Amino acid sequence: MSEKVMQKRKWQTTIALVIIIAITYLSAAITNFNFIDGLAAFPTAIGWMFSHLLITQESLEKLPAILGKLNETIFMSIAATTTAAVVSIFLSLMGSKTTSVNGFLSMFARLIASVSRNIPVVAWALILLLSFGQNSITGYLALFVGTVGFLTRAFMESIDEASHSAVEALTATGATYFHIVNKAVLPQSLPQMISWILFMIETNIRSATLVGILTGTGIGYTFDMYYKSMNYNVVALITFSIVIAVIIIELISNYIRKVMM
């Protein structure tokens, strides 16, 4: 690296840092965020957590009910992810460069994926809540729509990455589109796809809590109820059960990934 390049890099870095600091100050001004207050609030908040968020004998009595709700939430996220994955496989086959049928369908698939991904799950939940009402289906559909968008993009990337040469080889033998997809594209990208599905299940359990608070279903609603009635011992218990569930699912999916790869 010559000295000139180093000088130039140094300048770029300095300018980038100055811009970032300026934007940060602007954001703090808009949101009324006070750095010193934030800093001061942190230790008190942590102290509060350790003194109030304790699991007591009394709150443990609520455990069966909580586990039931948690179960519902976990199943909701799994169902949303797997059904979304099925839709995403078709959309990604239409949208990917290696397997696209024609330009129009490809554009269409990408548009659907982009819209459903970029409208936050919260917005979907609130929109669906209006007509579907307070039940599991509302949460399920909100997660489903967001997951379709994300998985379609991920699947398109895995298809493009994994199967280019295999597709070329099969095309040369005169295989039909169905054969190519079935024998080359899917087998080659399947491990990658399953890995994404597992990742999405983990993410969706966390999003399901959020959606649950808004739509009044699952563990999110239970949390909100106890939170609003200021029963912090149960709040702590719910938080810990979510943490344990998420970590167990993470361990299972790591194991599956290890077996697959």
Added chain:
Amino acid sequence: METTMKPTYIKRKRNGQISIKAGSKSERGIRWTIILFVVLTIAAFMFFDYTGLELWSAIIETGQNLKVMFFQPALNHFTWAEALYQVGVTLGLAVLATVIGSVIAFFLALMAATNLTKEWITKFVRVIVAFIRAVPTVLWVLIFAIAAGLGSEAAVLGMLFHSIAYLVKAFSEAFEEVDKGILEALKATGSGWWHVVTHGVLPSTFTYLLSWTFLRFEINFSVAVAMGAAAGAGGIGFELFMASGFYFDLREVGFITYAILLIAIILEVFSTRLKNRYFPSSMSK
């Protein structure tokens, strides 16, 4: 017996045909995973709580709602200037959580990188990060809202946690890929740990760190929208919640959704470019 006639190393089907599918361990793993998914999905649909659901009328109604939202967006309860300000608040929350998070994550990542720190510290930091990641962001924000009082401080502090957990993982992986020779050369000259970081690690990873930070900013924007709606953190998310939950004003919901969509797509275009430039192979996991 018939079985003694078959050589053991050729797998045959029941009718004597030679099986052409060998079925390696990974293939079996994939098959069982898919079966597991199917079973769990079917079980899930049986567990669901279907109270008060009238599927067909709900679908038709949602279709009509979406039509009103997307084809007749309008503002009724606040002005354009206010809408712009609320979007600014949401972006501001996202910026604060990302910038402060990246600074803290930088130091924690130094402790979590195996080539820079002792093993037990690395493990300790990683366990804490895994715990933080497992708690949903909205719970962090809600907990901080009681512990630190309402306001943007609680929202930013809550959002910080996940940003830090995400960035520590990304940063420490970037640090671990720093050329071993650079570190060794610097150590050989007698420079201390801090010198190694500022002159060896930081220059060679700086662009990666910036792009990871931007990728996180994209995520934080939608998190900030969510926190506005679910945890009362303000911004456009809160307006969305009010428009749909209190005023039942679909046209306003449509307008807000368009605003969020516009910004999210702009951010996505930027981050896709960054990804293609700095991470040619997909590293987004």
